[in-house]
Amino acid sequence: MLNILFINPVVREKGLPMHVPYGLGIIVAIAETLGHRFQVLDLNALRPPDQAIVEALRADRWDIVALGGITTTYGSVKRALQLLDGALDYRPAVILGGGIITAMPHDIMSLLPRVDLGVIGEGLQTFPEILERLESKRDDWQNVLGVAWRRSDGKVIVNRERPLVPMPEIDQTPYPAWDYFPLDVYFSNSSQLFSEEAYFTRRRLDVNASYGCALICRFCYHLGLTGELQTVETEEGNHEVVFGYRRDVRWHSPRYVVDMVKHMKNKYQVDFVCFLDENMMTMHRSSKGQWLTEICQLWIQEGLQPQCVRDKVPHDLDKCDGVHWGGTSHASQVDEKILPLMHDAGCSWLCYGLESFNDRILKQLGKGALRKHNIQCIEKTVKAGIRPTPNQIIGFPCEFFDSIRDSMTAWEELGLMVKPFFATPFPGSEWYYKYRQLILEQYDGSLEAFLLDLGDCTEVTANISLNFNKCELYGLREMMLNNDKRGIDEYEKMWHQHHDQPVLDPEKIPWFAKYKTGEEDKYREEIKAYSEGRLIEVVKGPRPTA
Template sequence: MAKVLFINPVVREEDVPRHVPYGIALLAAIAIEKGHLVQVFDQNAWRTGEEVLRQVLAADRWDMVGLGGITTTYGSVKRIVRVAREVCPESAIVLGGGILTSLPYEMMTWLPEVDVGVVGEAFVTFPEMLSMIDEGRRDWHTVLGTISRGEGGRLIMAGQRPLLHDLDSLPFPAWDLFPLEEVYFPNSEVLYSEEGMLASRRLDINASYGCSLICRFCYHLGIAGDMRYETDAEGRTQVHFDEPGTYTRHIRYHSPEYVVRLARHAHDRYGVNFIGFLDENLMTMDQSSGRTWLKEICRLWHEYGLAPKYEYDDKGEVKGWTGVHWSGTSHATLCTKEILKVMREAGCSHLVYGYESFAPHVMKRIGKGATPKTNIRSFFWTLEAGIRPVPNQIIGFPNEDFDSIRQNVKAWEELGIVVKPHFATPYPGSEWYAVYRDSILEQYGGDLEAFVFELGDASKISATISHNFNAVELVGLRDMMLNFDYRHIDEYEKIWRRNHRIPDGQPSTLYRDADDTAPAAAAE
């Protein structure tokens, strides 16, 4: 049986570790189920230095050292694989997740210590690789969904791995291999709602994979049917994601029974009182199921005894509760009044909405299938249901202009929204990345790795894609927006118009695109 060391790289260093890495927890469970020997070192949780990492790597003779994460873990992954190669010269070093999938050739070039990359979903690919180790083989290129090194270091992209259809065949995540009591439970708080703030033992569940919508800024990295293998002019297989005019989707979701059994397991075994659903968009799954999926999850939440029961004080104020609250993601156009009410009754405390913008012309270009009108409608429906909407906003869209900035500030004032928007960021794997790659390279002096190093959670600026504003302008405008400072925004517009020779009365934009008819959703 193969001996595997999973390492969870550091992400969002500026915050405490809050989330057990769901993918690694699932892969560890799959490996154990297949009879392999597994250890997990959660470096993101422990935040220890190189000394501990070296001890971990030297603790045994590992057949495989496996890492994975999102693109923003790049700096940490680079440090880990360098040490891993030095301490474990004989081990196969494997990298998977979004970081590898989004840029397979680049990552294998920038990280020469990595032997094999897992492209896309690893649920089947990974155990096949472990079986190969058991057989004493290392011909990785025969395993679908991998990129590996051939003779002379030539990179070999194996065929595309089909997505797993029966998600319920997955075991429950191996949560007990992570420092729950030491790190994660003390960091359970989620500042999105009162119930989230008071969560003392939280775990996360991913109930579905993908999203049917085609937001230009979003990326799914092969788990949503969005990944295409195509042969380029030199005969090399290239991995493509959303590009203008080319969108594919295949969304999948667990059965309500699997989801609620897993929640009950988390409650019974770990005493969990809050579940955060990691899903990209719960509502797209509900719509795809014919509006049965969320309703059934909520019904079972009651049936399994998970729905919160409240205790009240003499004044009728809530003083405590039992049961499990939960949260997730919604969509302005796809949510319904009815389902929001049902969700609240089952313990839903808050829902994250990517409202993005309250400017009609900006929303029209995003491909989200939402408008300022549906944003506002869902906002009130959610509040009326007793759920806190979490109104995410972005500035710096390609066609962001002074009008959109003022429309957003006005909406925040009227709706009582307190927000510090993300900056529009072209993450690898998104359509924006495909469209603006040359501009990104230009902004980083041709050094794509420098861009990837700098990528964070978009609360700080990296590459900009706005046709109207540069990084300095966006940072300044965001600050004025936070302070509802219309006067300085108006003043700066005058300077901006002068600099760009755009007279008053004409739209304050340099953005030109005749195609305003982009579809909002991809066909399955």
């Protein structure tokens, strides 16, 4: 039996703790099933001072300290490991998992030398194998799939990827171990401004009913859950993680999903469920229209349909029994036939990553949707009685005044209230690798500085817009919010006084085409000029001088 301390790091310092960590919750449940001793230290929920963290680290003698999350947890993970080294006079094994290490294992293992093992991609089978080896005092990792580890000389080795758990075996996954997390904190932050029902909810929990997405959006980061993660052998005989276009989407059975929600309602009195799935409508399409249909039918049959929907009366939180829910959809994938049934089962909102209403931008994103699809999905969803949440982004590589105006026009025509996010090249996305050199130039070559700067896309971090600098993006977004068309017209005239033609196709930038072939050193000055917004002869000024 091992003694494990699980640490849930702070996801975003400026954000409230709104989501019980679903993946870590499952890993904790696996450890419980295997009979190990453990405790959970939830830094994201509790936000304790350093001294409290040190006291928790010293509360027992740990064999393993396991932590992980998405890339934005990097700062919290680093601080926890620094405190760990200073607090203990012995050395527990440190295991790191999640997107933070999956996207770039060599980099993260180098930046965080205290990490002994990294779990790459899905950990459902990898983590139990690691526990079995540590319990039996075996430290031979070369044949364990899906891990990064350190050789005796300190060199980081990345093993081949582990195959994903297939369907229907995925239904054997235990429910997250919610009991070990401070649910009072998370329930106090249940409200989400997506619909009336979501806003007034008192107890919300989340469900991940499927894994991955069939689409290839170039700005979206990958977690290695869709078959897109592959390892390629390097010249030194090591491996590097790459993300390709292979897609192997998986989903839990409707019975698994509905039984989990019933468990949530019966044990925790949950009145709202948020589906964390990347794209529920993709799963519905992949199942030939069966998956969401069966979930909704079973939801109603098992008594989870909200009373207000059943009786066709306004929502009253004090009287409404049942469970409302919301989730993700896609403009070109939405099935008009399933929407009314989703509404009848209690779906009150659907989140659409519309990103832009400009076809040029949408084609460059690889979303598989156009302006017309964005408009149609909003109209179809509203017609079904479900509130659409239209996420948008500005600051794409080839964003320009035409794409900004197209989005503003669509907002006006559809009656949308939107505050766009900023395009952010998260590690694990295609654009992170494509624009890596440009990104690092903005942080004086420091990957760690970039990781520490990453947030929730409400602020500009690394700017990958080839036409606008950071100041311009903030100003343009403000004018978009105020529907200040005149201000945008005036600034466009000023922009053209300082520049030649805008960059509408990144493949035509001289330095960009070259650095992709490994000749970036020859174009380092041009890349640096882009990152600083300077004008030089080779790069003909798509950004004004600061």
